[in-house]
Amino acid sequence: MAVKERMDYIKKQLHSQSYKLTPQREATVEVLLENEEDHLSAEDVYLLVKDKAPEIGLATVYRTLELLNELEIVDKINFGDGVSRYDLRKEGANHSHHHLVCIQCGDVSEIEEDLLGEVEVKVEREWQFKIKDHRLTFHGVCSKCQREKDSTNEEVGRQTVDQL
Numbered sequence: 001m002a003v004k005e006r007m008d009y010i011k012k013q014l015h016s017q018s019y020k021l022t023p024q025r026e027a028t029v030e031v032l033l034e035n036e037e038d039h040l041s042a043e044d045v046y047l048l049v050k051d052k053a054p055e056i057g058l059a060t061v062y063r064t065l066e067l068l069n070e071l072e073i074v075d076k077i078n079f080g081d082g083v084s085r086y087d088l089r090k091e092g093a094n095h096s097h098h099h100l101v102c103i104q105c106g107d108v109s110e111i112e113e114d115l116l117g118e119v120e121v122k123v124e125r126e127w128q129f130k131i132k133d134h135r136l137t138f139h140g141v142c143s144k145c146q147r148e149k150d151s152t153n154e155e156v157g158r159q160t161v162d163q164l
């Protein structure tokens, strides 16, 4: 969906909770929409927003991100490196999507399919716990890094043969 349409949708979400889409908030949302794959930290967002709205301060960007998080427009996630990142929730999604984080190149990919429906039912039943949401991050080696490792091994193999 186009940035403009998604912006309108987010504007409606803000309005329905009696918040306005001020120019600073709009610039912040725009940066999130334009860099959706990047899982930006508050500082990353701030640096990009500054190009659009030079007068904006880090505190304003931070407050906006926290507000968007409260309204469940963005999810605040942490991949274990101590940095909070802000991730737009897909339109109509009622939970945050899942992530695959490569421990070698740092690449992050997303899984939108929920996968955990049955797990939630089990947890709710056995722990009498009412689940509102969950986070799921897999840490491992991405397909690209696996391929590179394979070709390095082949290289090493060939060199060994040459030496013989």
Ligand SMILES: [Zn+2]
Pocket: 039, 087, 097, 098, 099, 110
């Ligand atoms: Zn994500």
Ligand SMILES: [Zn+2]
Pocket: 102, 103, 104, 105, 106, 107, 141, 142, 143, 144, 145
């Ligand atoms: Zn990788």
Ligand SMILES: [Zn+2]
Pocket: 095, 096, 097, 098, 113, 114, 115, 116, 134, 136
């Ligand atoms: Zn899920």
